[in-house]
Amino acid sequence: MTFETFRSNVSHMLKNMGNTNFLISILSSNKINEYWNNKQYVYCFYLLAMTDYISRISGVPLCTNFDYIRNHKLNEFLYPTEILLCAKLYDDKSILQDYFNSSIPEFKRFNIAESEVDNNG
Numbered sequence: 001m002t003f004e005t006f007r008s009n010v011s012h013m014l015k016n017m018g019n020t021n022f023l024i025s026i027l028s029s030n031k032i033n034e035y036w037n038n039k040q041y042v043y044c045f046y047l048l049a050m051t052d053y054i055s056r057i058s059g060v061p062l063c064t065n066f067d068y069i070r071n072h073k074l075n076e077f078l079y080p081t082e083i084l085l086c087a088k089l090y091d092d093k094s095i096l097q098d099y100f101n102s103s104i105p106e107f108k109r110f111n112i113a114e115s116e117v118d119n120n121g
Helices: 003-029 031-037 041-058 064-070 081-089 094-101
Strands: none
Touching: 003 031, 003 041, 031 041, 031 064, 041 064, 081 094
């Protein structure tokens, strides 16, 4: 599965389930640990960032089971494909920096640029 497909699937899941049921589903599924253990770090970090973000906006304490993962991040920034294409089309790297600066903090922690979790698909 491509990252863009994964990203869209997570967004659809959140929209269909709502914040509380999404958190319960992800935290009880052990998916974050599975992705970590399988060295699928992009998926792991994205899902953990999403759960941390949803926890924050819902006023729910963070699940501390993943603190060991929170000490890591991607080596390079990860941007949505449409943002990369736009920066390339206009030959303007400031588009990437602007998008990263406006991204959700929980995602930025892992070097993931994400600002529209409710509009991914």
